[in-house]
Amino acid sequence: MELAQDNHVSLVSGDLSCLLSFSVSDASSYEMTSQTCRNLVLQRHPDAKIAAEFNLAAANHSGPAFDLQWTAGGLERYQRVAFIPCQGTTLEFSLTSSPEKVGTGQASLNFMMMTARASDASGKLEIVPLSDKL
Numbered sequence: 001m002e003l004a005q006d007n008h009v010s011l012v013s014g015d016l017s018c019l020l021s022f023s024v025s026d027a028s029s030y031e032m033t034s035q036t037c038r039n040l041v042l043q044r045h046p047d048a049k050i051a052a053e054f055n056l057a058a059a060n061h062s063g064p065a066f067d068l069q070w071t072a073g074g075l076e077r078y079q080r081v082a083f084i085p086c087q088g089t090t091l092e093f094s095l096t097s098s099p100e101k102v103g104t105g106q107a108s109l110n111f112m113m114m115t116a117r118a119s120d121a122s123g124k125l126e127i128v129p130l131s132d133k134l
Contacts, residue, residue, distance in 0.1 A: 018097040018105040020112060025090045032090055034064040037083045041066050045079070056082040058091060058113040069099075078102050080109060091116065 008023040034053065042048065048070035056065040065082035081094040093113050097105040 013101070013105075017101040018095065018108065020105070020108055021092070021094045021096075022112065022116075023092045025092065026088070032063065032083060032085045037064045038066065040083075041068060041079075041081055045070055047071070048079070056084070056093075056113060058082070058084045058093060058116040059086055061086045061091075063090075078105075080106065082113065 008021065010022075011020040012018070038050065038053070041050070045068055048068040050066050051069050052067040054065050055062050061084050063082060063084040065080065068079040068081070070077050076099050077096060078099050079094060079096045081092065084091040084093070093109060093116075095105045095109040
């Protein structure tokens with residue numbers, strides 16, 4: 001099982017040591033469980049070890065999160081990834097960094113997750129056209 005990343009944004013630190021990512025994926029075709037997410041992260045990084053498993057929150061919802069560690073090309077890598085189910089979609093937040101930059105990266109990831117907002121309103125999206133007259 002792989003999440004199709006419909007919308008994806010990545011931010012890279014100036015020294016290239018941290019990568020923050022956010023994506024929104026359609027999650028309506030499967031049940032988002034800790035086991036499903038665990039399998040997904042290990043599928044993405046087969047050499048990784050899950051160092052911790054916990055829940056994180058964003059946009060007034062919570063979901064499973066994982067800390068991963070692995071070595072790629074002789075470099076140690078760290079990743080924190082969270083899967084937040086939200087109204088038929090999955091919000092995925094992740095940080096990938098060197099172990100030395102984990103603290104700074106986690107602070108940025110936490111800020112990104114704390115400021116995420118989603119509307120719980122149901123109904124049709126209404127787009128109000130702007131006037132073409134200034």
